[in-house]
Amino acid sequence: MIEAVHIGKSFYLSPEKKGRFASVRTLFSREQREVKAVDDISFSVGEGEFVGYIGPNGAGKSTTIKMLSGILHPSRGEIRIGGYSPQKDRIQVASRIGVVFGQRTQLWWDLPVKDSFEILQAMYKIDSRTYRRSMELYQELLDMREFLDTPVRKLSLGQRMRADLAAALLHDPPVLFLDEPTIGLDVVAKTSIRAFLKEVNETQKKTILLTTHDMDDIEQLCKRIIVINHGKKMMDTTLDDMRRQIGLPSLIQVEYRQPPSLGAELAGIERLELSGNVLSVHFDKGKISSPRILAEVAGWGEPLDIQMKEPGIEEIIRLMYR
Numbered sequence: 061m062i063e064a065v066h067i068g069k070s071f072y073l074s075p076e077k078k079g080r081f082a083s084v085r086t087l088f089s090r091e092q093r094e095v096k097a098v099d100d101i102s103f104s105v106g107e108g109e110f111v112g113y114i115g116p117n118g119a120g121k122s123t124t125i126k127m128l129s130g131i132l133h134p135s136r137g138e139i140r141i142g143g144y145s146p147q148k149d150r151i152q153v154a155s156r157i158g159v160v161f162g163q164r165t166q167l168w169w170d171l172p173v174k175d176s177f178e179i180l181q182a183m184y185k186i187d188s189r190t191y192r193r194s195m196e197l198y199q200e201l202l203d204m205r206e207f208l209d210t211p212v213r214k215l216s217l218g219q220r221m222r223a224d225l226a227a228a229l230l231h232d233p234p235v236l237f238l239d240e241p242t243i244g245l246d247v248v249a250k251t252s253i254r255a256f257l258k259e260v261n262e263t264q265k266k267t268i269l270l271t272t273h274d275m276d277d278i279e280q281l282c283k284r285i286i287v288i289n290h291g292k293k294m295m296d297t298t299l300d301d302m303r304r305q306i307g308l309p310s311l312i313q314v315e316y317r318q319p320p321s322l323g324a325e326l327a328g329i330e331r332l333e334l335s336g337n338v339l340s341v342h343f344d345k346g347k348i349s350s351p352r353i354l355a356e357v358a359g360w361g362e363p364l365d366i367q368m369k370e371p372g373i374e375e376i377i378r379l380m381y382r
């Protein structure tokens with residue numbers, strides 16, 4: 061469904077000049093530095109797959125999504141979506157993909173949500189049957205009725221993300237590109253977005269490529285992950301394989317009133333670090349549950365504060381390469 065063959069994207073930056081008239085001299089400078097945002101990446105994603113596309117900041121994830129969706133032209137390589145090129149067959153590709161960028165909305169800021177949907181219906185020439193069916197389905201699944209008449213600028217971030225997802229799916233595309241769709245959301249909003257994505261993937265067999273910094277998104281949604289770093293593909297594997305390599309690393313930090321007296325380590329605890337009154341418990345969520353750890357460490361002193369920390373994508377990638 062999605063084919064990327066040796067794709068690359070370079071940006072050319074003029075080195076900043078220093079001294080008098082620096083900005084004018086930068087403008088006329090012929091010196092340019094090449095930044096290979098995406099460097100010779102190939103992969104294919106089959107129909108109905110849900111793939112996590114992950115990597116540290118600046119790895120090239122957004123640039124890849126922009127090329128796949130036709131927003132950017134690749135400097136090198138070939139892309140096919142359902143057999144069509146996003147650059148050459150724009151209309152065919154537009155009808156086959158939906159795109160959500162979590163950092164920005166594709167809706168009209170000052171218009172009520174439903175007016176934005178009507179504009180999209182006209183832009184994408186969505187026939188009235190498909191439009192009605194999508195509206196009914198997504199109003200229900202995304203619980204949108206309460207804010208359909210609200211201007212987009214007045215929506216909460218969670219509501220806006222739900223509206224953006226519905227907007228991306230109105231024309232019923234088989235492929236969804238999602239760039240950080242849960243960014244900035246609270247736990248409740250994240251949970252409902254994830255449940256929705258799982259539903260459209262499982263029941264409608266949508267093919268989904270997801271970039272995220274949230275490891276829970278990946279664990280709960282993706283069977284397969286593609287890891288990129290510095291514009292290059294580092295790994296293309298299953299989530300199960302990743303788990304086999306690094307487990308499910310997690311961290312609980314407990315602050316005690318006084319330095320605790322540590323008890324025996326339980327199986328599944330990988331490392332204990334004590335710094336003053338604060339104990340960090342590194343453990344594998346796949347081997348021991350958080351409540352079990354909490355029950356144990358509560359007996360080691362008088363806890364004042366407890367924090368659960370999930371490792372970020374950066375930490376996960378570091379662990380995979382250690």
Ligand SMILES: Nc1ncnc2c1ncn2[C@@H]1O[C@H](COP(=O)(O)OP(=O)(O)OP(=O)(O)O)[C@@H](O)[C@H]1O
Pocket residue numbers: 071072073095096097098115116117118119120121122123124
């Ligand atoms: N328009 C641009 N002009 C110049 N450089 C760019 C441009 N867009 C991206 N880059 C550079 O390309 C590299 C990859 O950027 P990209 O936004 O694709 O990364 P990312 O993996 O999505 O990062 P993040 O997780 O921070 O969103 C970075 O070094 C970035 O600075």
